[in-house]
Each structure stands twice: as C-alpha cells, then as structure tokens.
Amino acid sequence: MFMKEINQQSVAAITLGCKLNYAETSTVLDMLVSRGWRLSTIEEGADLIIVHTCAVTGQAEQKSRQQIRKVVRNNPGSRVAVIGCYAQLDPERLAGIDGVGLVLGSMEKLDPEYYCLNPEPGTLVRVSPTRTFGDEAMPASSMLCRTEKGRTRAFLKIQDGCSFGCAYCTIPNIRGRSRPVPLELVLERAETIALAGYREIVLTGVNIADYRYGGIGFAGLLRRLEAVDISRIRIGSVEPDLLDDELIAVVAGSQKIMPHFHLPLQSGSDAILRLMGRHYDTATYRNRLEKAVASIPLCGIGADVMTGYPGEGEREFEEMSRFIAGLPLAYLHVFTCSVRPGTTLARQVASKELAPVPHPEVARRASMLAGLGGGIERRFAESFIGSRMAVLFEEGSTTEDGRIRWSGYSGNYLRIDVDVDAVAEGGGFRGEEHVVLVEGIGEDLHLQGRLLF
Numbered sequence: 109m110f111m112k113e114i115n116q117q118s119v120a121a122i123t124l125g126c127k128l129n130y131a132e133t134s135t136v137l138d139m140l141v142s143r144g145w146r147l148s149t150i151e152e153g154a155d156l157i158i159v160h161t162c163a164v165t166g167q168a169e170q171k172s173r174q175q176i177r178k179v180v181r182n183n184p185g186s187r188v189a190v191i192g193c194y195a196q197l198d199p200e201r202l203a204g205i206d207g208v209g210l211v212l213g214s215m216e217k218l219d220p221e222y223y224c225l226n227p228e229p230g231t232l233v234r235v236s237p238t239r240t241f242g243d244e245a246m247p248a249s250s251m252l253c254r255t256e257k258g259r260t261r262a263f264l265k266i267q268d269g270c271s272f273g274c275a276y277c278t279i280p281n282i283r284g285r286s287r288p289v290p291l292e293l294v295l296e297r298a299e300t301i302a303l304a305g306y307r308e309i310v311l312t313g314v315n316i317a318d319y320r321y322g323g324i325g326f327a328g329l330l331r332r333l334e335a336v337d338i339s340r341i342r343i344g345s346v347e348p349d350l351l352d353d354e355l356i357a358v359v360a361g362s363q364k365i366m367p368h369f370h371l372p373l374q375s376g377s378d379a380i381l382r383l384m385g386r387h388y389d390t391a392t393y394r395n396r397l398e399k400a401v402a403s404i405p406l407c408g409i410g411a412d413v414m415t416g417y418p419g420e421g422e423r424e425f426e427e428m429s430r431f432i433a434g435l436p437l438a439y440l441h442v443f444t445c446s447v448r449p450g451t452t453l454a455r456q457v458a459s460k461e462l463a464p465v466p467h468p469e470v471a472r473r474a475s476m477l478a479g480l481g482g483g484i485e486r487r488f489a490e491s492f493i494g495s496r497m498a499v500l501f502e503e504g505s506t507t508e509d510g511r512i513r514w515s516g517y518s519g520n521y522l523r524i525d526v527d528v529d530a531v532a533e534g535g536g537f538r539g540e541e542h543v544v545l546v547e548g549i550g551e552d553l554h555l556q557g558r559l560l561f
C-alpha cells in the first residue's frame with residue numbers, strides 16, 4: 109500500500125563507502141524529491157532516514173552497524189531504511205537491529221517505490237540474489253540532488269559489478285558480475301551534469317575499464333564523453349591489465365581527460381598476486397605504469413596496496429616494499445587484508461591452506477608501507493615546485509592571519525592551496541579553474557602557490 113501524503117514527507121541520507129555509493133544515494137534522493145518528498149538533513153531530522161552501507165571490509169561492516177544504531181537512537185520518530193552492500197550481503201543481521209524498518213539490496217535500493225511503501229509493523233526486507241541482476245547496470249550520478257549544488261565535481265556511475273573474482277574480494281557477491289550502464293544514459297547524465305554548471309565529472313563504478321556496451325569499450329566511451337561541454341573528466345580506478353595502449357593514447361591525446369589514474373597494485377610479490385588471483389604480475393604492472401607515465405604529460409598514478417595477506421611472509425613483504433620503492437608513483441593507499449566471508453580466501457584460511465599473519469606483524473608492515481607512501485607522495489609533489497598548474501578550486505577557509513586559503517586539485521590530482529587577501533577575493537573561487545605558480549609544500553603535503561591572473 110503506497111503512502112498518500114508523500115509531499116509531507118521528508119527524507120535524509122547518510123552514505124558510507126565509495127564514490128559509487130555517493131552517486132547512488134544522490135540518485136535515490138533525487139528520485140524521491142521528484143516524487144514530492146522534501147529533502148532534509150540528518151541534523152534537521154526526517155520522516156525517512158536512509159543509511160547506505162558498505163561491506164568491503166569487516167571494519168566497514170562494523171561502522172555501518174554503528175551508524176545504523178546511532179540513527180535509530182537519535183531519531184526515534186523516523187523510519188530507518190538500510191540499503192546497499194551490507195544489506196545485500198547480510199540482510200537478516202541488519203533487519204535484526206531494533207528500529208530498522210526497511211532493508212533493500214543492491215538492485216532494490218535504486219527503486220524509489222520501495223521507499224514509498226506504507227510502513228508496516230516489523231521490517232520489510234527486499235534483497236534479490238546477484239544472479240538475477242540482468243545485463244545492464246542502473247544509472248546514477250551525484251549531481252541532481254539539491255544539496256549537492258555546492259560541489260565542483262560530480263560522480264557519474266558508468267558500470268557496476270565485477271567478473272574478475274579476486275580471491276579476497278566480496279564485491280562480486282554483493283554487486284554481481286560486471287555490467288555497463290547503457291551508453292546513451294551515461295552521455296545523457298554527463299550532459300545534465302555539465303548543464304548544471306559542474307566543472308569535473310569523476311567516472312565511477314566497480315571495474316570501470318571493463319566497460320563494454322554493444323561494441324563500445326572504455327576508450328570508446330571516453331572519446332564520446334569528450335564531446336560533452338565540461339572542463340574535466342577524471343577516471344577513477346583502473347585495473348592494471350586493462351590499462352592498455354589504446355586507453356593510454358586516449359588520455360595522452362586529451363585536454364579534458366585528466367592525467368591521473370588510480371592503479372590498484374595490491375601486492376608487489378608475484379607469489380602473493382597469484383594467491384590473490386590478480387590478473388597481472390609485477391612485470392606487467394611496472395610496464396603499464398611506466399608506459400602511462402612516459403606517454404601522458406604530468407601523469408600522476410596512485411596505487412592501493414594490501415599487506416597482511418595470509419601467506420605473506422617477511423620475504424614477500426620485503427619484495428613488495430622494494431618493488432613499490434622503485435615505481436614512479438604519485439601516492440600510495442595502504443590497506444590491511446580483511447578475510448571476507450564467502451570468498452575463496454575465507455575457505456583457504458578455514459581449511460588452514462593459508463595461515464593468517466599475526467595482527468602485530470600486520471600493523472608493523474602497514475606502518476612501514478605508510479612511511480614509504482609518505483615519501484613517494486612528497487617526492488612526487490615536490491617535483492612540481494616551480495611549475496604552473498591549473499587548479500579547480502573547491503573550498504575556502506580562513507587562515508590564522510585572516511587571509512582566505514583556497515584549495516583545489518590539479519589535473520594530476522595534487523592538492524594545491526593559495527592564500528589571498530579577503531578583500532581581493534570577491535565572490536570566491538569555488539568551481540573556478542585558475543593557473544597557480546607552485547612555490548612550496550606544506551606539512552600536510554599540500555602544495556602552496558600563487559595565483560597567476
């Protein structure tokens with residue numbers, strides 16, 4: 109039974125996890141607003157509060173549960189909907205949390221009708237198995253919702269799911285196999301984002317370079333997006349074995365596609381990469397990385413690495429550290445391995461085929477990699493001191509001496525700050541792109557510069 113008085117209803121949302129989740133939450137809110145719901149904030153409270161969960165690690169699940177309980181506790185009069193990855197993975201557990209009225213899985217979360225159903229006593233659970241997810245992904249973008257207006261960048265979902273089946277990863281169990289958002293829907297949303305005055309589109313999905321719709325692959329999609337009247341197109345994460353010469357050439361030849369990739373490495377030991385079931389070895393990774401850096405001017409490439417993988421001994425860890433130290437990277441994101449239920453790795457650990465690495469040792473290795481990463485990031489940033497960089501400014505703050513510090517990203521994803529006199533500032537630089545002469549680096553590894561008008 110659907111609610112009659114929807115236009116009295118207010119909705120607010122909290123999103124955990126990745127850019128894809130943010131794009132999807134915004135799309136849900138926008139669909140509800142277009143049905144007459146009033147958009148509210150968590151602070152103001154709302155009739156319906158949506159918690160968009162994450163389940164990429166055990167820690168992410170814990171954070172999701174904590175957030176749900178907090179929302180229920182602080183909003184006794186609200187209906188609480190729990191959606192997304194954790195809801196898909198373990199709906200019973202989340203439905204068992206007192207105060208949760210609705211649990212929606214990966215597909216159902218993007219169907220506004222479920223939020224409009226009349227609240228019944230107890231918890232309504234709607235989660236369909238991933239095998240039923242079909243061949244196309246639902247579109248989404250983080251732009252259309254009114255509260256998003258202040259942002260300079262919008263996330264655009266182009267793909268969902270993954271068919272790579274890495275041994276440690278639970279995402280295919282949650283988001284299903286790799287599926288494209290139809291090309292015309294991607295282009296339509298990109299046009300809408302540009303018309304709304306955004307300067308940068310960030311492409312998001314689970315395995316975006318695995319995009320294929322009809323005969324159009326990822327490089328083909330990028331060429332079509334270049335026709336959209338927007339300043340910048342930023343590519344999210346690209347699987348190393350999908351960073352082929354065609355993709356490198358498209359980025360190298362473009363003024364709009366930013367010279368920045370995120371290239372998950374995971375391990376710098378071939379033995380561990382094989383255990384993980386990754387689709388490349390260290391030689392391939394180095395080859396793709398060096399080819400991109402050599403071909404794309406100013407290119408900045410960051411990497412994810414995971415330590416503490418069951419079976420990772422001191423020798424494999426040292427191999428990884430040496431390998432990373434020798435790569436022309438821009439930054440490093442360090443993760444520790446989380447054994448996820450329902451994965452090949454969980455079965456290998458349960459059968460004692462692989463032995464977990466003791467926590468203190470995992471912590472020691474992670475801190476060593478973080479140190480290595482700090483050095484890599486400083487070295488890359490410092491190599492641009494003295495350069496002129498185009499910066500898309502996002503936010504301003506007041507410095508201790510009363511000036512305005514404007515901060516934004518360069519094309520190759522360096523964070524750059526400029527301090528200006530309050531008087532000289534005028535309407536502010538949010539959403540504006542300006543050329544900056546880079547003069548130094550701060551404690552936070554942000555580059556500092558001077559505006560060149």
Ligand code: SF4
Nearest residue numbers: 270272273274277279
């Ligand atoms: S590529 Fe591997 S780690 Fe990444 S989403 Fe797919 S299965 Fe998971």
